[in-house]
Amino acid sequence: MCDIVTIYLQRDEHLTRHKDFESKTTIADVARAAGVSPMTVSRVLNGHGGASAETSERVVSAASALNYRPNPFARGLRSDRSRTIGFLVPDITNPFFPEIIRGAEDAANAAGYNLLLSNVVESSKREAELIDAFLLHRVDGIIVCSARLPDAALHKALSPHRAAVLINREAPKDVAGTIMTDYEHGASRAINHLVARGRRKIAIIAGPRNSYGGKCRLIGIGKTLAEHGLQAPEPIYCDPTVAGGRIAAEELLAAKSGFDALVCYNDLNAIGAMKACRAAGITVPQQMALVGFDDIPIAELMSPALTTLRVHKREMGEAAVRLLLSRIVTKNKQHGVVIEPELMVRETT
Amino acid sequence: MCDIVTIYLQRDEHLTRHKDFESKTTIADVARAAGVSPMTVSRVLNGHGGASAETSERVVSAASALNYRPNPFARGLRSDRSRTIGFLVPDITNPFFPEIIRGAEDAANAAGYNLLLSNVVESSKREAELIDAFLLHRVDGIIVCSARLPDAALHKALSPHRAAVLINREAPKDVAGTIMTDYEHGASRAINHLVARGRRKIAIIAGPRNSYGGKCRLIGIGKTLAEHGLQAPEPIYCDPTVAGGRIAAEELLAAKSGFDALVCYNDLNAIGAMKACRAAGITVPQQMALVGFDDIPIAELMSPALTTLRVHKREMGEAAVRLLLSRIVTKNKQHGVVIEPELMVRETT
DNA sequence: ATGAAAGCGCTAACAC
DNA sequence: GTGTTAGCGCTTTCAT
Numbered sequence: 001m002c003d004i005v006t007i008y009l010q011r012d013e014h015l016t017r018h019k020d021f022e023s024k025t026t027i028a029d030v031a032r033a034a035g036v037s038p039m040t041v042s043r044v045l046n047g048h049g050g051a052s053a054e055t056s057e058r059v060v061s062a063a064s065a066l067n068y069r070p071n072p073f074a075r076g077l078r079s080d081r082s083r084t085i086g087f088l089v090p091d092i093t094n095p096f097f098p099e100i101i102r103g104a105e106d107a108a109n110a111a112g113y114n115l116l117l118s119n120v121v122e123s124s125k126r127e128a129e130l131i132d133a134f135l136l137h138r139v140d141g142i143i144v145c146s147a148r149l150p151d152a153a154l155h156k157a158l159s160p161h162r163a164a165v166l167i168n169r170e171a172p173k174d175v176a177g178t179i180m181t182d183y184e185h186g187a188s189r190a191i192n193h194l195v196a197r198g199r200r201k202i203a204i205i206a207g208p209r210n211s212y213g214g215k216c217r218l219i220g221i222g223k224t225l226a227e228h229g230l231q232a233p234e235p236i237y238c239d240p241t242v243a244g245g246r247i248a249a250e251e252l253l254a255a256k257s258g259f260d261a262l263v264c265y266n267d268l269n270a271i272g273a274m275k276a277c278r279a280a281g282i283t284v285p286q287q288m289a290l291v292g293f294d295d296i297p298i299a300e301l302m303s304p305a306l307t308t309l310r311v312h313k314r315e316m317g318e319a320a321v322r323l324l325l326s327r328i329v330t331k332n333k334q335h336g337v338v339i340e341p342e343l344m345v346r347e348t349t
Numbered sequence: 350m351c352d353i354v355t356i357y358l359q360r361d362e363h364l365t366r367h368k369d370f371e372s373k374t375t376i377a378d379v380a381r382a383a384g385v386s387p388m389t390v391s392r393v394l395n396g397h398g399g400a401s402a403e404t405s406e407r408v409v410s411a412a413s414a415l416n417y418r419p420n421p422f423a424r425g426l427r428s429d430r431s432r433t434i435g436f437l438v439p440d441i442t443n444p445f446f447p448e449i450i451r452g453a454e455d456a457a458n459a460a461g462y463n464l465l466l467s468n469v470v471e472s473s474k475r476e477a478e479l480i481d482a483f484l485l486h487r488v489d490g491i492i493v494c495s496a497r498l499p500d501a502a503l504h505k506a507l508s509p510h511r512a513a514v515l516i517n518r519e520a521p522k523d524v525a526g527t528i529m530t531d532y533e534h535g536a537s538r539a540i541n542h543l544v545a546r547g548r549r550k551i552a553i554i555a556g557p558r559n560s561y562g563g564k565c566r567l568i569g570i571g572k573t574l575a576e577h578g579l580q581a582p583e584p585i586y587c588d589p590t591v592a593g594g595r596i597a598a599e600e601l602l603a604a605k606s607g608f609d610a611l612v613c614y615n616d617l618n619a620i621g622a623m624k625a626c627r628a629a630g631i632t633v634p635q636q637m638a639l640v641g642f643d644d645i646p647i648a649e650l651m652s653p654a655l656t657t658l659r660v661h662k663r664e665m666g667e668a669a670v671r672l673l674l675s676r677i678v679t680k681n682k683q684h685g686v687v688i689e690p691e692l693m694v695r696e697t698t
Numbered sequence: 699a700t701g702a703a704a705g706c707g708c709t710a711a712c713a714c
Numbered sequence: 715g716t717g718t719t720a721g722c723g724c725t726t727t728c729a730t
Contacts, residue, residue, distance in 0.1 A: 075723080078706055079725070
């Protein structure tokens with residue numbers, strides 16, 4: 001008895017487990033069931049028109065009855081299109097990026113595309129390698145977020161792809177579309193805000209030296225400081241992390257140049273700076289005002305809550321995908337979009 | 350003159366941009382260049398042996414000279430293997446998950462596999478849909494992180510896949526491999542720690558009702574409280590977010606049952622609870638001790654820094670991929686791994 | 699409006 | 715050790 005039961009269960013499990021793989025229904029099966037040719041099935045299911053309403057009806061119901069799923073390999077082999085977008089971010093554990101990814105994911109799924117995600121993590125050399133690796137997966141296009149590669153190398157890496165969009169990095173129209181945060185303007189607002197709050201000696205933690213967005217921030221800071229008749233300080237560069245910000249702030253503090261405000265490359269840096277201030281017994285915001293960039297979720301949760309320039313992350317992800325898809329279709333005609341960051345005044349200023 | 354220059358530039362740009370796509374080098378090209386048959390090229394490049402050292406040499410150098418990249422569609426069409434793993438997480442913007450993903454990504458890349466990522470976001474119904482959607486991409490196996498689906502539905506959704514691994518959710522060996530955090534033991538440690546610190550009235554924020562890990566925590570809490578002769582309080586359920594934790598804590602506080610410690614489902618909940626305490630004028634840790642779970646990066650950055658049970662996220666991601674790959678090869682023989690969380694005592698207790 | 703034939707690039711199975 | 719044949723499932727092209 002017991003044996004029989006066991007055997008029965010195993011059988012059943014086998015049939016269930018491999019159902020969709022064993023009996024892979026192909027387009028031919030659907031065609032047979034609908035009494036038409038495979039070609040007609042293909043046309044109907046791809047919405048390529050040229051089929052009577054009645055035939056379409058039969059095909060569609062046959063396909064769903066058989067639980068037909070077109071084989072993406074066969075489709076890709078013929079059409080050389082994967083319906084996949086390569087998405088490159090520096091580091092998924094930096095909370096700035098998941099929001100962008102979510103936006104991109106939504107837009108991609110809505111258009112029937114998938115995202116293939118990669119993390120750069122280490123060097124800018126790795127960036128080129130990964131852009132290249134997407135080629136191997138025959139992605140239809142790529143989106144690169146916060147590229148750190150020098151222009152020439154970046155353009156070269158991008159060139160074999162059918163379409164490309166950069167987030168927070170500019171490029172010629174024929175190389176890539178661009179979704180830019182207006183960092184220059186944002187930085188300008190940060191400075192205006194600090195000056196309005198009575199701060200006059202403003203120091204800068206500038207993030208990575210090779211960040212394009214970092215350069216934009218610096219330009220905005222310099223211009224606006226000049227407008228107020230204030231002198232731009234020497235920026236200090238560091239990793240875009242909490243640890244990087246802390247080290248940079250400690251260095252700045254040790255130099256005893258006596259500043260009363262600190263503009264940071266991003267929120268992670270600002271949080272590191274906040275730690276450094278606390279360790280040095282400097283009160284925020286009384287003795288030191290702090291402004292970050294990005295508005296990652298932690299910014300609001302810190303105490304004191306961090307004043308920062310909110311970058312519209314989800315919107316950028318969505319815009320990037322939409323732009324890429326349009327560039328895939330229209331041969332890279334569309335160029336780009338600039339999105340304004342929004343000053344979130346909180347407790348550190 | 351100007352026209353000629355323009356034309357030249359356009360030409361050049363065209364050639365560069367589409368180089369790898371226009372002149373797709375196939376296995377036949379490599380074969381011709383190496384003076385062998387396509388089959389030999391295939392064998393050499395896939396390391397299937399049976400080729401003289403000298404021939405292999407010629408093939409390899411021809412392939413790299415021509416910058417040959419095997420077409421994954423053709424390969425997949427023949428072999429019905431995609432070298433892709435489906436990875437499902439509830440929400441990539443929850444900082445608990447990116448670390449796991451990073452671990453999984455590393456292990457997958459090391460084995461020549463790619464990760465196809467999906468977010469559940471909404472409902473547990475969507476969870477089933479997405480597990481199903483992976484089928485369409487012909488993933489070789491799937492990893493599901495923190496599944497919320499009821500057992501029967503989960504097993505059904507998993508069954509058509511060739512291999513599956515669950516993270517923080519148990520399942521029969523033949524349904525899926527499992528990588529578990531020992532939440533029960535971890536919760537036990539949290540209670541012991543609080544009791545050792547002199548806390549006697551411990552409240553619980555229990556996270557989502559349908560979380561498997563949540564149930565484990567509750568069991569550990571109940572047992573350990575009983576060991577100390579203390580009574581287990583009624584848990585309060587909520588979303589696993591900052592907002593959810595805050596609302597739950599406010600409710601608890603409003604009930605005025607007079608507790609002096611709060612064990613939270615995760616760090617996000619604990620941070621919400623911390624906000625609620627601050628708003629109510631309750632000092633942490635003096636009047637209220639707080640323990641979270643996960644040890645997400647913010648936990649350490651909060652002030653007071655959060656005492657929490659560190660879950661070894663990256664290791665779990667790596668282990669999940671390794672287990673999945675072994676199950677793909679060995680027909681689901683391997684079962685699972687349990688990983689102990691680590692109590693990080695910080696400032697909230 | 700529908701179908702037939704051909705072939706995308708690769709590899710499993712079978713020669714030699 | 716190496717080559718030949720065939721065909722994976724789909725869609726493009728051309729015919730009806």
